[in-house]
Structures are given as structure tokens and as C-alpha cells.
Amino acid sequence: MNVLEIKNVYKKYASNKKINTMVLKNINLSIKDNEFVGIMGSSGSGKTTLLNVASGIDKCDEGEISIWNNNICKMKKNELSLFRRNNIGMVFQDFNLLNSLTVKENIMVPLILDKKYEIMDGNTVMELAKRFDMGEIMDKYPYEISGGQKQRAAICRAIVNNPKIIFADEPTGNLDSRSSKKVLSYFEVMNSEYNASILMVTHDAYSASYCDRVVFLKDGSIIKEIRKQGDKTKFFSCIMKTLEDLNTVKESLREEK
Numbered sequence: 001m002n003v004l005e006i007k008n009v010y011k012k013y014a015s016n017k018k019i020n021t022m023v024l025k026n027i028n029l030s031i032k033d034n035e036f037v038g039i040m041g042s043s044g045s046g047k048t049t050l051l052n053v054a055s056g057i058d059k060c061d062e063g064e065i066s067i068w069n070n071n072i073c074k075m076k077k078n079e080l081s082l083f084r085r086n087n088i089g090m091v092f093q094d095f096n097l098l099n100s101l102t103v104k105e106n107i108m109v110p111l112i113l114d115k116k117y118e119i120m121d122g123n124t125v126m127e128l129a130k131r132f133d134m135g136e137i138m139d140k141y142p143y144e145i146s147g148g149q150k151q152r153a154a155i156c157r158a159i160v161n162n163p164k165i166i167f168a169d170e171p172t173g174n175l176d177s178r179s180s181k182k183v184l185s186y187f188e189v190m191n192s193e194y195n196a197s198i199l200m201v202t203h204d205a206y207s208a209s210y211c212d213r214v215v216f217l218k219d220g221s222i223i224k225e226i227r228k229q230g231d232k233t234k235f236f237s238c239i240m241k242t243l244e245d246l247n248t249v250k251e252s253l254r255e256e257k
């Protein structure tokens with residue numbers, strides 16, 4: 001069963017000179033139930049745009065995007081908002097936590113929006129906090145905690161509604177390597193224990209090595225796809241080699257600085 005199906009998707013932006021720039025060109029991509037897929041590509045290749053149209057944040061111009069067999073392109077605004085809240089979790093590079101709310105309140109935002117008071121009254125949030133090692137910081141405000149802790153709070157918020165799929169845009173982009181490692185291990189938890197499929201954008205080969213499969217974007221097209229065989233270390237080498245072959249390794253390293 002496919003959780004996500006992207007078929008023949010095109011997206012263009014109108015630039016100032018009224019010249020339309022085609023940012024996504026005939027994208028076809030399916031994500032299976034419980035699959036963890038990475039998207040790599042140099043800056044400007046269309047990674048964020050692809051994630052935004054796949055998750056319904058943005059509209060595509062042509063093609064079809066289905067999540068669990070529901071075509072999100074055909075949904076009206078309100079229907080899409082509700083569908084997104086119930087089926088999709090999002091994790092961003094800059095965490096997107098609300099500064100006036102505590103960590104616990106931030107995690108509960110999706111529940112409050114959906115009036116899921118039974119979960120709020122129960123122990124679900126605290127159980128989640130325990131599993132993601134958040135116990136001690138639940139009553140703190142975002143400005144009182146580290147970047148890694150903020151991203152773990154964002155992960156809890158993404159998973160609290162039991163979504164079928166998590167979309168993440170450079171989730172380790174603002175973190176040091178130690179925090180990145182921890183955050184990535186919690187992506188594995190979302191994937192293996194909470195059964196969420198994941199589509200994660202990254203330009204970091206180490207992060208990508210956590211995925212089951214990585215697709216490579218160039219100028220708005222998918223130009224290559226590789227599947228994990230063996231362990232993370234082996235997959236990391238394979239990703240590095242592919243980046244070299246695709247001649248994007250220099251740009252990718254430059255971005256990391």
C-alpha cells in the first residue's frame with residue numbers, strides 16, 4: 001500500500017519578469033507504508049517545493065498527489081486543513097515552535113485544534129514525552145532549551161496525532177552533529193515504533209543514510225534513486241559516491257558551511 005503517490009506533478013513560479021520558471025518537472029514518486037525516504041539535491045533544485053506540494057502546503061499546477069488514496073489536489077481549503085491535521089506531521093529546519101507556549105503546550109497544539117480532549121486528559125502526551133526523552137523540559141519555554149531539544153519537541157508535536165506520514169525539510173540543518181544524531185534516532189522511532197512513513201529533505205549524506213531510499217533532484221526533476229542495502233555506513237558511502245557521480249558534492253558541502 002502506498003501512503004503517498006505523486007503522479008506527473010509540475011509546478012512553476014511566476015518571476016518578476018513574468019517569465020514562468022518551471023520548478024518541478026514531471027515528478028513521479030510513491031512512498032510505501034512505513035517507508036523512510038530521503039530527498040537530496042543542491043540548493044535551488046526544488047526540494048522544498050516538492051515537499052510543500054506533496055504535503056498540501058502549496059498547490060501544484062499539474063498532476064496528482066494522493067495520501068492514503070485521497071487526492072489532496074481536489075480538496076477544498078477547509079477539507080484539506082482538516083485532512084492535513086489528521087494525517088500529516090511536519091518537521092521544519094527552524095522548529096516552528098510557538099515561543100509563548102511551553103514545550104508541553106506546543107506538543108498539544110494539534111490536539112487543541114482538533115478538540116481531542118480525551119488524549120489531552122489521558123497520559124498520551126506524557127507517554128510520548130517519556131519515549132522521546134522530554135520529561136524534564138515539558139514545562140520550559142522554547143527559548144529556555146537547546147536546538148536539539150526544540151527539534152525533539154517539534155517531533156513530538158508532529159507525531160502526537162498519529163499521522164500516516166511525516167514531512168521534514170532539513171530537520172538537522174540547524175543542529176550540531178551530536179544533536180543531529182539524536183534527532184535522527186527519533187526519526188527512526190517515529191518510523192519503527194509509531195509506524196509513520198517519512199519523507200525527509202536533506203543535503204547531508206549522513207542524515208540521508210538513515211533512510212531506506214534516497215531520490216536525487218536536479219533542476220526540478222528526479223534524476224536518480226538509490227535503495228539502502230546493508231547498514232548505514234555502507235549506505236552513506238553509496239550516497240557520497242552517487243553525489244560525486246552526479247557532480248553535486250561540491251555544492252552540497254558548500255551549503256553545509
Ligand SMILES: Nc1ncnc2c1ncn2[C@@H]1O[C@H](COP(=O)(O)OP(=O)(O)O)[C@@H](O)[C@H]1O
Nearest residue numbers: 013014023041042043044045046047048049050
Ligand atoms: N515562492 C517562490 N516564488 C518564486 N520562485 C521560487 C519560490 N520558491 C522557490 N522558488 C524558486 O524555485 C526553485 C527551487 O526552490 P526550492 O524548492 O526552495 O529549492 P531547494 O529547497 O532545493 O533549495 C529556486 O530556483 C527558487 O528560487
Ligand SMILES: [Mg+2]
Nearest residue numbers: 047048049169
Ligand atoms: Mg529548501
